[in-house]
Amino acid sequence: MGAYHPECPDRLRAIGDRLISAGLDAYMRHYAAPPATSEQVARVHDRDFIATIEAESPTSGLHFLDPDTAMNAHTLNAARHAAGAVVLATDLLMRGECRTAFCAVRPPGHHAERSRAMGFCLFNNVAVGAAHALAVHGIERVAIVDFDVHHGNGTEDIFAHDPRVLMVSTFQHPMYPYSGLDNPAPNMVNIPLAAGAGGAEFRDAVSLHWLPALERHRPEIIYISAGFDAHREDPLAGLKLVEADYAWVTRELIRVAATHARGRIVSSLEGGYDLSALGRSVAEHIRELIAA
Numbered sequence: 612m613g614a615y616h617p618e619c620p621d622r623l624r625a626i627g628d629r630l631i632s633a634g635l636d637a638y639m640r641h642y643a644a645p646p647a648t649s650e651q652v653a654r655v656h657d658r659d660f661i662a663t664i665e666a667e668s669p670t671s672g673l674h675f676l677d678p679d680t681a682m683n684a685h686t687l688n689a690a691r692h693a694a695g696a697v698v699l700a701t702d703l704l705m706r707g708e709c710r711t712a713f714c715a716v717r718p719p720g721h722h723a724e725r726s727r728a729m730g731f732c733l734f735n736n737v738a739v740g741a742a743h744a745l746a747v748h749g750i751e752r753v754a755i756v757d758f759d760v761h762h763g764n765g766t767e768d769i770f771a772h773d774p775r776v777l778m779v780s781t782f783q784h785p786m787y788p789y790s791g792l793d794n795p796a797p798n799m800v801n802i803p804l805a806a807g808a809g810g811a812e813f814r815d816a817v818s819l820h821w822l823p824a825l826e827r828h829r830p831e832i833i834y835i836s837a838g839f840d841a842h843r844e845d846p847l848a849g850l851k852l853v854e855a856d857y858a859w860v861t862r863e864l865i866r867v868a869a870t871h872a873r874g875r876i877v878s879s880l881e882g883g884y885d886l887s888a889l890g891r892s893v894a895e896h897i898r899e900l901i902a903a
């Protein structure tokens with residue numbers, strides 16, 4: 612994204628380093644993400660949009676898709692692999708090779724709409740994975756859980772009014788991208804949180820709004836848009852979650868998955884910009900996914 616951009620390569624290094632120092636790495640299997648195919652990406656993005664992104668991909672320097680979102684010569688390739696990671700994770704779970712997966716990917720995806728890249732996102736990684744489960748694996752109901760501090764406008768744009776998909780989310784409001792509250796579709800459970808809200812408010816939102824909706828939907832696989840920028844140390848936003856809140860919500864989702872989804876959870880990295888807090892939060896999230 613360019614020098615000094617918060618969505619930086621050190622984010623993945625911070626996660627990898629923390630997984631080793633927390634002793635968790637030895638309990639994980641690592642897979643290299645293949646690139647998503649054009650067919651897989653086109654299930655959730657317009658072909659004209661994909662063609663435009665490909666045409667605008669620079670051979671050197673930066674090309675800005677919006678004021679926050681740039682491509683360099685490698686970004687398109689990274690975006691294809693990021694979406695492909697969620698596809699591979701879906702395949703691994705559906706084949707029974709594992710029950711839970713975490714996709715350590717950049718760029719993130721949940722702001723990417725059907726025909727617009729924005730907010731550091733090119734392709735909507737979780738949407739590509741969920742659409743793959745629906746199209747290829749005979750899955751009839753999926754849930755997408757989004758606890759990133761920003762509203763997942765892209766995922767909402769792609770799946771609004773699709774009864775096979777339930778999206779539940781919390782996000783700071785008002786804040787970028789200023790969406791989520793204007794007449795959401797019946798399959799969207801969008802819970803805004805005011806600046807300064809912390810674990811108590813977040814857990815109430817999950818318990819009172821997410822969990823009943825998830826129980827009614829009975830998802831056969833759960834996707835998590837796992838952004839960690841609602842952490843109290845994050846520089847981009849003003850919520851006050853801590854590692855224990857991420858562990859708690861992960862355990863709650865594991866319970867839903869155990870009841871309805873044979874334990875299947877695919878979690879994919881979205882935001883999280885304080886490197887230390889990101890590493891610690893992902894580690895506690897993954898500690899629960901390993902124990903599931």
Ligand SMILES: [Zn+2]
Nearest residue numbers: 759761840882
């Ligand atoms: Zn975010």
